[in-house]
Amino acid sequence: MLRPQDGPTRERRSLTGLWRFRLDAGGTGRTEGWWRAQLANAVDIPVPASYNDIYPDAVVRDHVGDAWYQTSVWVPDRWVGQRVVLRFDAATHHATVWVNNTEVAQHEGGYTPFEADVTAHLQPGAENRVTVAVNNELSWSTIPPGTVEELPDGRRVQRYLHDFFNYAGLHRPVWLYTTPLLHLSDITVTTTFDDTTGVIDYRMDSSGEAARCRVVLRDAAGDEVATADGANGTLRVPDVHPWAPGDGYLYELEASLLSTSGEVLDSYRQTVGVRTVEVRGQQFLINGDPFYFKGFGKHEDAAVRGKGHDDVLMVHDFALLDWIGANSFRTAHYPFAEEILDYADRHGVVVIGETAAVGLNLNIGGGVFSSGRRVSTFAPDRVSDDTQRAHLQAIRELLARDKNRPSVVLWSVANEPDDVPPEARDYFAPLAAETRRLDPTRPVAYANALLGPPDECVVADLFDVLMLNRYYGWYFGPGDLASAETALETELRQWAELHHKPIIITEYGADTYPGLRSLVPSPWTEEFQTEILDVYHRVFDRIDAVVGEHVWTFADFATAPGVFRVDGNKKGIFTRDRRPKTAAFHLRIRWRKSE
Structure with missing residues (x-):
């Protein structure tokens, strides 16, 4: 699938702008055929954007079910004889599309593009109606997974295990474009x-x-x-x-x-x-030279627009990456907008591309580790064959989209899955094999959580690079940095000895409330965030197998409401509106010193 572009034989038209919008929690629009006419009782909604925070209304923010979008587009007579295609760069999480009165596409998966040949359904020289029902419901057969709970009062609530808000809508541009019939x-x-x-x-x-x-x-x-x-x-x-x-x-x-x-x-x-990209022993090589990852796990997230792509914010974020001395980032935890990868390609920023497979672990909820006995994640009514099929499709769509990008040097197939029970190997072995079959030129990895230590993890040998998310001193022994340093070094040496592979620390850090200061570092203060990063960096510098450090996270971001998150996840080195915390200046000194 080639992206729309203008050229001697092709023409594209952006459908970015204000669309008509209506929520449909009961799903009546499908039975009543809302696509057959102008959308009644609708309001304006910008595309691209998440719809959740546009209006100051909890019903909109917490909506579960269908959300209807509609616009009209003029199709010129000169397009007669051409193939005309309607393309959505992303619709989160499931979309059904109609052109005029005809259904033309369905797609599952909220972060990869899909399109339909709509030549036969358009009226040249006239306005044509485009209608989309975008459904945000997650289940155990979707990537990412989730469940929908019906409360006693009849309200439906989406439950999910990933630690970022379940923003929904048309997050990325929509296009109508032409190609020749032979193309x-x-x-x-x-x-x-x-x-x-x-x-x-x-x-x-x-x-x-x-x-x-x-x-x-x-x-x-x-x-x-x-x-x-x-x-x-x-x-x-x-x-x-x-x-x-x-x-x-x-x-x-x-x-x-x-x-x-x-x-x-x-x-x-x-x-x-x-x-070229190569893993050789405990080294990660780009063009034959050892490469050390410096950067962040990062979200597409901003106030009001949610996950809606915004060129202004994108350029500013890349400027901040350059200012701080970062050379890379991970698309945590889903494929990012193609405009972001275009920018990385053009500016030599290295990217770890990741699927939306986050939340495949019942022992982690909302970023907080569960206590007590381990729960089985793999079961017919949980992570199952249906989940795996959706996961494989997510991998295929990610690689098909980004296979030609020089900035993408490593595929991450999942974030913090349950990787300890024997069933995990049966689940992940086909994923690793399919990724390599589709692209033998790049290494393959996944991000491991501390619940899968080196002596218990059953899947690490399937992958080329060890990506480790570690929170000693925060979730484990909060505030005890001396013990954190010892435990981290001990574990990293175990991984290096057992697998002899390069290690990238893909998450580490601590929640930090901006402006909270203390003479003695204590959790949530800016001083503690700086100190815990220094602890980790001392350990990294002592372990030859460590080839990268990605702080969690670049900027504070929105999460599902709850007592464990006050106004979102606060582990950002920058605030949600991109103001630097104290740790940003310390990271800048470290990362720019090695340039």
């Missing part, structure tokens, strides 16, 4: 080096056979540096300029389908960053 449907590129020559293998997929397929590669100045004929082939670029951390150099590959006379039937431009 390119996909492009895949992989890169390597032959000494100083860049080697680019490419594959073009199309809707039918053209007389000729041709590719042209241009450098950043627009000069042609390599060409090839055929739907599959190899380009060689002498004295190639590699894509590297901090140097987001991109080539542009133009793929074309040609007629027998040489006429361009369809063309598409695909950016290419020439780089």
Whole structure:
């Protein structure tokens, strides 16, 4: 699936803006056919945005069920004879789409794109109605999972195990775009080096056979540096300029389908960053050089807009990453908007791409570890074969979307799943195998919680990198930093000795209320956040196998209401409105010292 773009053979139209919006907790809109006419009793809603915080109404914020969106779009006469496609970059979590009176698409999964050929359902030279029912309900057969509880008074409440608010809606742009009837449907590129020559293998997929397929590669100045004929082939670029951390150099590959006379039937431009990724022993290598991850786990989250993509906030966040000296981040805990990965590609920021598989652990709830006996997560009415099927599909859609991105160097298939019972191996072995089958060029990992220590975890050997989320001194022995330092070092040495793989600490930190200060560091103060990070950093510097540190988290974010979270998760180095806490300046000194 190629992203919409304008070009000699393609045209796109953004449907960003104000749509009509109506909640439908009872699901009556489907039986009454709300898509067949103008949406009655509707209000304005911006797209893209989460709908939950737009209006000051708890009913909207806590809504469970269908939410209806509707807009109209003019289809010009010049599009006659073209293939017209309606694309949603994300609809959280399930979407049903109608164009005029016809259902054209359904999609499960809130963070990856889907589209439908709507050529036959549009009226050229007229306004056309687009209606979407977006459902935010989670179950044990969705990724992420959840359950819906019906209260005695009839209200329905969504329960979930992930520690971020279940924002919903059309979070990313919506597009209507054209292609020729005979068109390119996909492009895949992989890169390597032959000494100083860049080697680019490419594959073009199309809707039918053209007389000729041709590719042209241009450098950043627009000069042609390599060409090839055929739907599959190899380009060689002498004295190639590699894509590297901090140097987001991109080539542009133009793929074309040609007629027998040489006429361009369809063309598409695909950016290419020439780089390699490898795990060798306890090292993580980019272009053959050891790489050390410095950065954050990060959420798409902001006041009012929720998870709605916003270019202004995106550019500001990347500026803060640069200011603090970060070189990477993890898309915790779902695929981020493609605009964010575009920016990372162009600026040489390294990314760990993660699926939305968070909450697959009944021993963790809302970021808080349960106490007492261990609960079994894997069962027919919990994490089951149905969950695994949804999880596999989430992996396939993530890799299909981001396979060509040089910034993405590591796939994370899950965050903090239950990885101790024997059933965990049966669940995760096919996931790891499918990820490698789809993309043998990148390592595969998952983020391990402390409930799966090295002598109990049954799945770590299935993966290439050890990603560890650790909270000694916070959830475990809160406030006792001396014990935290000893316990952390002991455990990391156990992991290194047992698996001899690179270790990235993908979460560590402490909740910190901005402005709460203390002469003696104590939990929730800015001094304690700074001190606990220093403790962890001393340990990292003593363990050769540690190849990265991602603080949890970049900025404070919204969570489900509860007594364990006051106005959300406060582990951010920046506040939700991006003001720095004291720890930000300490991290800046550490991370910029190593530049």
